[in-house]
């Protein structure tokens with residue numbers, strides 16, 4: 001039963017706001033003032049808390065010197081003081097500088113009520129103030145599920161509420177001042193002390209950036225000084241995203257969607273909601289977020305802070321594996337080889353290897369000692385017949401040369417190091433002229449090492465035999481799951497107490513041959529019956545970027561092109577005769593951008609770290625330009641010079657791909673996915689530079 005939402009009143013008369021728009025501003029400012037007054041009254045005793053702490057300290061000193069007769073009185077006063085201090089805990093109240101991020105007015109049973117959605121609950125009935133935590137189901141349900149003008153029906157505790165949504169507004173309060181109001185298609189912003197209406201398309205992401213880039217210049221205004229802040233993402237969840245966030249805690253959930261469709265957003269909000277609803281079963285220490293890359297781990301930790309989960313552990317897969325290794329085998333992992341040959345790594349991450357190992361008969365009931373498992377693994381990786389069977393089962397997705405590469409690499413790892421062979425010789429004499437160990441930088445450096453890919457395989461082999469780990473997570477989030485191996489998923493599943501898990505991923509973004517299919521991933525995790533939600537709108541990328549991202553995938557693109565949330569600046573392509581020309585041009589454009597838009601984030605996403613380093617040298621004098629490799633992102637405004645391997649899951653206002661050459665991005669599925677990942681990091685504008693021979697994947701993108 002839904003009424004057609006009323007069409008919005010016009011907001012502009014010439015250059016000034018209409019009376020209707022002015023009324024909305026006046027109403028929201030008055031409501032904010034009411035909430036702030038009520039909060040100030042509640043917080044007033046807390047302001048005196050400093051005195052209370054001082055008084056408590058005095059009483060403690062008094063207690064040290066008090067006579068036994070006086071002690072009970074001192075203790076009683078101390079008890080009273082503590083009770084007062086516990087009652088007034090400002091950290092449990094909304095922050096008056098930004099007390100809420102949305103306003104909902106409902107008309108129910110002849111009564112009109114205003115609710116404000118925020119991060120803490122604060123109710124002052126006489127003042128008519130109801131700020132509710134967004135995780136609190138009934139009111140949030142109305143806000144996220146219905147639009148302005150619609151009739152609602154929601155189950156409240158003990159009753160079913162029906163009524164009409166009279167107002168549904170997303171608001172931004174910065175430092176206590178209202179700066180943005182979004183009501184349906186209307187967005188009003190306060191800039192330079194004046195309110196104005198934003199064009200719908202510029203408002204769509206709350207960034208306020210226009211779509212008209214100055215010809216030849218990078219930047220659309222997203223990071224210009226003095227802009228009103230964007231809306232809080234928690235206020236923007238769409239109905240499908242909210243249904244996923246509100247899914248029952250014990251239901252395993254698979255969140256799929258194209259790049260930038262909100263998978264991470266949904267997974268982390270679901271985690272926050274589950275923890276809020278049952279804090280005993282889901283305390284922060286028993287929540288686990290695992291992602292493949294360090295950059296995304298850092299971002300996820302930052303995103304969890306405002307959700308009240310600053311203490312829940314976010315880890316990279318490698319760090320998680322190391323921890324699990326220590327707890328399962330009672331020892332830290334042995335020395336790891338720093339750079340596993342790519343083909344060997346691919347074989348060790350491949351689903352075909354997982355299937356062959358899973359199907360092997362396992363007789364032992366007890367968990368074998370680590371040394372035995374290592375031997376077993378070593379034997380497998382020097383067994384040509386076994387490796388050939390893996391390549392055959394991989395059905396064309398692993399080249400035959402992976403067999404010899406793995407044999408050679410494993411033999412080196414199993415051999416004794418020169419130091420071992422020369423045991424007993426004076427260690428000083430085993431140093432080379434440059435002070436390094438004898439084997440360093442030689443093929444023999446592999447002796448005695450494992451590969452990082454071996455850790456989950458060993459954990460998997462141990463898990464197959466026996467014994468559940470002692471410490472288990474209550475809820476697990478695995479993000480960018482297309483890059484998580486079946487070994488890792490299997491072991492993660494063994495470290496999960498029940499079925500409370502969220503797996504998020506996108507097969508178009510796999511960058512390491514480990515993706516086997518979602519049913520296989522869920523089965524490995526031990527959650528085959530997960531509910532699946534597909535997010536259909538790509539919110540991050542404007543239309544022109546989403547279109548190019550789809551075209552770049554070519555034959556491996558999903559059949560349906562994802563819907564882009566808004567229009568935006570066209571993608572610019574620049575061809576240059578040489579890399580030097582491209583670098584000089586880009587360095588100039590980036591300097592110019594940083595001057596014009598000091599609040600913007602830009603990333604130069606290179607195909608590999610070497611290109612990032614050489615571009616960084618050109619910008620070395622610019623403090624805003626950072627070399628951000630191996631996940632070392634600071635998330636501050638400025639320019640990150642980085643590579644495609646480190647940016648999965650991240651986003652920047654502006655993205656520059658500086659080396660879209662035929663060599664860096666040939667016509668292969670892997671290159672298609674890598675370029676797709678690089679371009680889909682752009683939230684406002686994308687530039688592509690092609691020095692030398694342009695990548696064939698740019699076909700269809702005209703030169704700018």
Ligand SMILES: Nc1ncnc2c1ncn2[C@@H]1O[C@H](COP(=O)(O)OP(=O)(O)OP(=O)(O)O)[C@@H](O)[C@H]1O
Pocket residue numbers: 205233236237238241257258259260261262263264265266506509539540648649650651680
């Ligand atoms: N409903 C929404 N309305 C507006 N913005 C949204 C919405 N949902 C997500 N976003 C924003 O879109 C961007 C992408 O979200 P997110 O990182 O969660 O996507 P993702 O699917 O995990 O992306 P990727 O596949 O690249 O990792 C973020 O800036 C997020 O705040």
